[in-house]
Amino acid sequence: MYASIKKLWLRGTLGRPPRLARQIALTNQIALFGAVATLPYQLFYLFYDMALYWPVFSLNMLFMAGYLAALGFNWGQRHTYSRNLVLINACTQILVVTYFIGAAAGVHLFYYAIGSVLSLIFIRYRAGMLALLLGVLVVLFLVCQFAFAEAATPVPEPLVHWMFAVSVVGAMTLSGSFSYLFRKEIDHAEDQLIQSNRDLEKLSSTDKLTGLANRRSLDRFLNREWSRSHQDQLPTSILMCDVDCFKSYNDHYGHQAGDECLQAIAQALTDVVRRPTDLVTRYGGEEFAIVLPMTPETDAGVIAERLRARVESLAIPHARSEVAPVVTISVGLSTLAPAGEQPMEQVLAQADSALYRAKREGRNQVRQYRDGD
Numbered sequence: 312m313y314a315s316i317k318k319l320w321l322r323g324t325l326g327r328p329p330r331l332a333r334q335i336a337l338t339n340q341i342a343l344f345g346a347v348a349t350l351p352y353q354l355f356y357l358f359y360d361m362a363l364y365w366p367v368f369s370l371n372m373l374f375m376a377g378y379l380a381a382l383g384f385n386w387g388q389r390h391t392y393s394r395n396l397v398l399i400n401a402c403t404q405i406l407v408v409t410y411f412i413g414a415a416a417g418v419h420l421f422y423y424a425i426g427s428v429l430s431l432i433f434i435r436y437r438a439g440m441l442a443l444l445l446g447v448l449v450v451l452f453l454v455c456q457f458a459f460a461e462a463a464t465p466v467p468e469p470l471v472h473w474m475f476a477v478s479v480v481g482a483m484t485l486s487g488s489f490s491y492l493f494r495k496e497i498d499h500a501e502d503q504l505i506q507s508n509r510d511l512e513k514l515s516s517t518d519k520l521t522g523l524a525n526r527r528s529l530d531r532f533l534n535r536e537w538s539r540s541h542q543d544q545l546p547t548s549i550l551m552c553d554v555d556c557f558k559s560y561n562d563h564y565g566h567q568a569g570d571e572c573l574q575a576i577a578q579a580l581t582d583v584v585r586r587p588t589d590l591v592t593r594y595g596g597e598e599f600a601i602v603l604p605m606t607p608e609t610d611a612g613v614i615a616e617r618l619r620a621r622v623e624s625l626a627i628p629h630a631r632s633e634v635a636p637v638v639t640i641s642v643g644l645s646t647l648a649p650a651g652e653q654p655m656e657q658v659l660a661q662a663d664s665a666l667y668r669a670k671r672e673g674r675n676q677v678r679q680y681r682d683g684d
């Protein structure tokens with residue numbers, strides 16, 4: 312039921328910018344509300360005394376047609392026309408109906424409800440224009456309250472009290488439900504924004520090919536890690552891994568196979584480095600950087616050797632390697648001592664130097680940073 316009514320007021324919003332879509336939906340909602348809210352009054356006129364109330368009944372039929380026409384205009388992409396029609400239709404209807412049945416019936420309370428949602432139905436509301444429209448609503452309300460105290464076709468006591476109650480409930484429902492619907496829209500928009508921020512954040516911190524964290528994440532992680540290492544007085548180790556003779560792998564097997572090889576290696580690295588505090592990143596190209604917080608050099612050396620052995624055990628054939636018949640990696644390792652003062656970038660550069668010594672000394676091996684590297 313709710314879903315099919317919602318479909319009605321969402322008609323014409325598809326593909327529209329969010330603010331315009333909101334305005335269209337709100338105009339549709341007011342038009343639907345106006346048409347439906349008129350019904351109890353019509354039933355009263357119809358069954359109570361049609362001979363007396365036929366003028367107001369007939370005019371109300373016209374106003375209901377006005378609401379339906381506004382819906383039609385919105386569906387036909389004439390949004391401004393539709394919004395203006397709804398507002399003029401509703402304001403005139405309240406004035407005319409109050410003229411006939413008198414202020415005591417409380418129909419003019421709907422001016423208050425319209426005033427409370429007025430700012431929601433203009434895409435870019437300008438304060439001056441809104442103040443002017445609110446002023447018009449106030450004047451209309453006062454006219455109804457004082458000029459139409461004596462009605463043309465009044466509603467008799469005690470029924471007029473019931474009608475007043477119906478008007479109050481109607482006005483409350485209009486302003487309350489519109490605030491609710493608007494709140495829902497805002498929550499929905501906020502959820503979408505949070506989700507797209509998360510997606511963007513993930514996208515900007517992840518390497519597309521391997522799914523590992525990228526260099527940007529590494530930089531942020533290292534900054535945090537440096538402070539933590541000093542605070543806890545625990546060492547941090549960095550491993551730099553580079554695929555051996557990868558250029559010739561690409562040349563021989565093709566770029567696509569090269570990509571798949573990098574994916575397999577990335578998976579192997581994450582299989583070995585499993586502590587939640589560790590970070591495996593793709594540093595760039597065929598190079599991976601791994602940060603091992605709270606890990607002294609000897610332990611990091613063991614992990615580095617495991618990584619090297621794991622990649623070799625993948626047994627990915629590499630016919631053009633100068634080292635082995637399979638794909639291998641070289642690993643450089645450097646450790647930031649607990650009280651070490653050097654910046655993380657320096658530790659990273661040291662791991663890189665150790666890596667190039669591993670390359671120079673024959674590849675497929677692990678080397679720890681030494682002074683002079």
Ligand SMILES: Nc1nc2c(ncn2[C@@H]2O[C@H](COP(=O)(O)OP(=O)(O)OP(=O)(O)O)[C@@H](O)[C@H]2O)c(=O)[nH]1
Binds near residue numbers: 596
């Ligand atoms: N398929 C693929 N290749 C890449 C990617 N990123 C870098 N490469 C290739 O990796 C190769 C790296 O080559 P080099 O830096 O010369 O190193 P190498 O051939 O591995 O030699 P050593 O490191 O000395 O063992 C280059 O041919 C790059 O094109 C990638 O995302 N996919």
